[in-house]
Amino acid sequence: MDRIPILKMGDFLLVTIQVDLYDQLAETLESDLAQMVKKYSSKGVLIDISAVSIIDSFMGRILGNISNMSKIMDAETVVVGMQPAVAITLVELGLPLKGIHCALNVERGMELLRSKVILDTPEDDEDDSNPE
Amino acid sequence: MDRIPILKMGDFLLVTIQVDLYDQLAETLESDLAQMVKKYSSKGVLIDISAVSIIDSFMGRILGNISNMSKIMDAETVVVGMQPAVAITLVELGLPLKGIHCALNVERGMELLRSKVILDTPEDDEDDSNPE
Numbered sequence: 001m002d003r004i005p006i007l008k009m010g011d012f013l014l015v016t017i018q019v020d021l022y023d024q025l026a027e028t029l030e031s032d033l034a035q036m037v038k039k040y041s042s043k044g045v046l047i048d049i050s051a052v053s054i055i056d057s058f059m060g061r062i063l064g065n066i067s068n069m070s071k072i073m074d075a076e077t078v079v080v081g082m083q084p085a086v087a088i089t090l091v092e093l094g095l096p097l098k099g100i101h102c103a104l105n106v107e108r109g110m111e112l113l114r115s116k117v118i119l120d121t122p123e124d125d126e127d128d129s130n131p132e
Numbered sequence: 133m134d135r136i137p138i139l140k141m142g143d144f145l146l147v148t149i150q151v152d153l154y155d156q157l158a159e160t161l162e163s164d165l166a167q168m169v170k171k172y173s174s175k176g177v178l179i180d181i182s183a184v185s186i187i188d189s190f191m192g193r194i195l196g197n198i199s200n201m202s203k204i205m206d207a208e209t210v211v212v213g214m215q216p217a218v219a220i221t222l223v224e225l226g227l228p229l230k231g232i233h234c235a236l237n238v239e240r241g242m243e244l245l246r247s248k249v250i251l252d253t254p255e256d257d258e259d260d261s262n263p264e
Contacts, residue, residue, distance in 0.1 A: 008237065009141075016150070050139075051135070081139075106141060107142070
């Protein structure tokens with residue numbers, strides 16, 4: 001496999017990480033995500049890691065990179081589906097995943113994203129910039 | 133990896149296939165899907181195969197199995213994100229994926245699912261069975 005598929009779901013992008021991220025794959029994922037955030041003016045990125053059984057410092061850094069990159073491009077990032085064992089290991093390793101929002105599952109992650117972003121739909125009736 | 137994660141999104145289930153399906157993995161996916169359809173009373177299953185570069189007769193049979201199983205449990209199945217090369221190969225191999233609905237991407241797949249299923253929300257105001 002040479003790239004992880006990114007699914008567009010409305011204003012958000014969804015990525016399911018099922019395999020171990022090695023250097024090239026992680027790099028491709030980062031650049032693909034940045035490009036898709038730009039292409040679709042996405043407001044949020046959901047990363048599902050329910051199939052990931054180990055998060056090491058490399059993976060943590062990748063998640064942080066994606067989160068920071070998205071933030072710069074005005075998109076929020078939420079990591080969903082972390083397994084309990086992974087959370088325990090992360091804390092024991094002293095990797096608190098700073099700056100990364102988490103949610104229990106995809107649905108809650110979407111709710112969190114919706115609450116975080118102001119979904120400014122480009123409709124005329126919402127145009128309140130004209131002076132009265 | 134011992135199982136493919138299944139994401140619940142409202143009334144639908146979403147599966148992203150990123151790795152080659154071998155016997156055990158496919159079997160686990162089938163049973164997991166059937167259980168989740170039951171557990172969440174799901175109305176549809178979306179299978180994203182945008183990361184799949186080869187669909188052979190085994191994979192085609194698995195997709196057919198999932199579709200048939202879901203149908204029996206009153207859920208529709210839509211396969212989304214097929215790469216052009218895969219479609220060409222399928223036709224050349226004489227594997228038309230009978231009985232499987234396809235859509236270009238996840239969003240269109242969701243639309244197709246919504247049009248196929250009657251989302252009977254358990255609300256009282258939609259009760260039109262009373263005679264006038």
